[in-house]
Amino acid sequence: MPTIKKTKTLLFSAILTSSTLLSQAHNVSEGYVKPTDPLVVQNLEQWQDLKFGLFMHWGTYSQWGIVESWSLCPEDESWTQRKPEHGTSYDEYVRNYENLQTTFNPKHFDPQKWADAVKKAGMKYVVFTTKHHDGFAMFDTKQSDYKITSSKTPFSKNPKADVAKEIFNTFRKEGFKIGAYFSKPDWHSDDYWWPYFPPKDRNVNYDPKKYPERWNRFKKFTFNQLDEITSHYGKIDILWLDGGWVRPFHTIDPNIEWQRTIKVEQDIDMDKIGTMARKNQPGIIIVDRTVSGKWENYVTPEQSVPEKALSIPWESCITMGDSFSYVPNDHYKSSQKIIETLVKIISGGGNYLMNIAPGPDGDYDAVVYDRLKEISAWMEKNQSAVFATRSSAPYHDGSFYYTRSKDGHTLNIFHLDEKSEYHTPAELTFFVPEAFKPKSLKVLGISSKVQWKKNGSTIQVRLPADRSKLQYATVIQIRQ
Structure with a gap:
């Protein structure tokens, strides 16, 4: 998150004024390729029955209570301003941000508590951020030591240290479909943001065509991490890939502002990744978001709801609070607003992926549980009009x-x-x-x-x- 500038700290209107705006933002006006694999078609049909899902952005950044990852990106300083106490220079800020790994210890982490609460509220699938753009892995990757299971991270000593595994196993046991969010760009990787050059924006900071060996290393690194997620973490139903600027250059839509910032080829070889993921997880839904084609099995408007019904599978990802990441004293939407949003989404044929961000202690704010309890009471009476x-x-x-x-x-x-x-x-x-x-x-x-x-x-x-x-x-x- 996000693929559109400023979607993290600014609260967008819940309704787009026209489906044209959605097309401009997410390339859904043309280019959608309907899956033909029978297992994928079946999985997608089942997913469309679920209607209501849980999104969770969680990482070391929760300790500072800031927007996830984006304060590292020079292009977005205007809306993710760095606080002086976190570093007086960019280099110092990055060092301090990455040093959050050494203090991350969410001792109250209890995925069963989350699963119980959201299941009663009618949520039926979960999408968890295994790795955001900052590159910190919330799973036990063997490709990097910048991860929650590293000895540098205090929580690594906890028996539940591999939080992705714990979340997936717990929610799967409760009957949820499992979705793994994964960022294609990795701003911690020297093969994406090469220290030889300063980063200028969200994109790779060198020309992959001029330095193919470095780019090939990054492709291999990305492939290997996705292989780990899809082969070592039980059944995965959805692979939710973010960072749509990592894409073949020929797929760029010059009419979309953020895509005009892409100046170099960033082909990550989705055919190779997708084929591997489907081999590891037959029938897995792949969401290469904003990159129209056979690997974008459904489209993902962000912080918005299209005004008209769409004829293709879609899902609005919208925050319960104002931010995707944990922010102290966040303003959480009322239960009435959440139900209204759910109704608008399902009437247009979509799914509602509601984001709830855990705090640095590993739990939700108390108000979140209040909202979920209120939604549960409504859902108990009205679920037959919502699901399937x-x-x-x-x-x-x-x-x-x-x-x-x-x-x-x-x-x-x-x-x-x-x-x-x-x-x-x-x-x-x-x-x-x-x-x-x-x-x-x-x-x-x-x-x-x-x-x-x-x-x-x-x-x-x-x-x-x-x-x-x-x-x-x-x-x-x-x-x-």
């Missing part, structure tokens, strides 16, 4: 959002009111597709009988007094 559903025309009509069961026999209508704390109106009138012939209607979370009538292409529902029990949204389920 697909988008359904008209998708979104005023305050109403639609999903359908995969067999087409059930239509779910969500009513939102974003202007205030949600209160269910006494009466709701909404559109239904002409071909849909309702036979029964119920409001989820209400036991009383509901009066309703169909008039042409609309349905009018009168809600009983116990509608006051409903929170965040009213969910109407109609069967034909």
Whole structure:
């Protein structure tokens, strides 16, 4: 994270004004290649049923409570300003940042506590940052000593030191699909940011065509780390590759601002990586994000929700707080806002990957557990309208959002009111597709009988007094 400038510290609007903006940011207007491998197709279909996933950005940077990795990057000084107490020069800052390895000791790390809380809230898959752009590995790589299991890291003495392994094993045991986030660029590697040259921006700081031996070493290093993740960490369902500037030069879209900064060839050989990953993990979904083609099995709008339904698999990655990384006193979104965002995403056919960042002690903020408990109560009543559903025309009509069961026999209508704390109106009138012939209607979370009538292409529902029990949204389920 991120592929678009400033997405880390600035809170973007949750709604893009048009699908064109999404296309510009994530290359989804053209170039999507539908997978043909039957196991990948099956995995992707199952993943689309899950709807709600957990994203976790976690690393040594949590100790400073700063944006992950990006303060190392000269191009982004304007929005990730380095604090003087962390270093008065760039070189000193980098040394101090990398020295955070020697104090990282998250003694309260308990992945079972996380899994229990998010599972109750309806999350069904997890994507964990095995390595971010700073190069610090949260897994036991043999390719580098810049890792959580190094003897330089105090937590290495803990029996749960290989946190990626612990997280994957724990969440897998609870029935989650497992996703491994991995940064293709590595700003700690001398073969990506060669100390001979100063780094100028996020890109490799030398020309790989002029120094092919160095670039080939970096390719081998990247391949070997991804081989480790996909062969030594149990079943991995998703390989979520970030750092889309590491890409073949011919794939650059000059209409996208951050891609115009790429001045040299950075072909990492995704065919070789993807083939290896699929050999190690048959059916694995590969997300080479922002690089359209056969290795971007779904697209990933960041901190935003497309206004219209997309015809290809997609997932919005959005923070529960304002930041992807842990920041003290972060502003966490309300449960109502989270539910509203989930409804908008699933009505457009997407998945919601919500990021929660652990702190330096290895736990979430207390407010996170409060939010998850509140979401759990809503999900317990309304999950049948959320999971294993697909988008359904008209998708979104005023305050109403639609999903359908995969067999087409059930239509779910969500009513939102974003202007205030949600209160269910006494009466709701909404559109239904002409071909849909309702036979029964119920409001989820209400036991009383509901009066309703169909008039042409609309349905009018009168809600009983116990509608006051409903929170965040009213969910109407109609069967034909």
